[in-house]
Amino acid sequence: MPRTPKGSGGWERIYAVVRRIPRGRVATYGQVARLCGMPGRAREVGWALAALGGESAVPWQRVINALGRISGRGEPVAALVQRALLEREGVAFASGGRVDLEAHAWRPRAAAARRARARRRPA
DNA sequence: GCAATGACGCTCT
């Protein structure tokens, strides 16, 4: 079962970022991690989303891996649900269940994102 | 404190 966070409040940051993903757009785990200020910790994003349970207001469905593919967590059915939700939002899927990242990749321009980018690319 | 696991990412084959 999902690894229940033992009182970690840092995941709220992840939820905040995922919540900013516009409808019809998708972001990768690594991207979300960078926006949170924790580059390289893409896995943590996965745990945070897994801890949601599906009853949260966080659009976890818009978060996929860098390959544009939907990751499974032990229940393949959820992957189908996720794909259906994304398709309903206007996200196009290619053969093999891959998302066209070039067309639907989320490009945030918010100040927070700019700050994160600045740290990633200092001058 | 060490070993095992995981909704990941990148590189090589």
Add this chain to the structure above:
DNA sequence: CAGAGCGCCATTG
């Protein structure tokens, strides 16, 4: 282009 392997860090037992 697809599949397999290795590396990354954090959480859990």
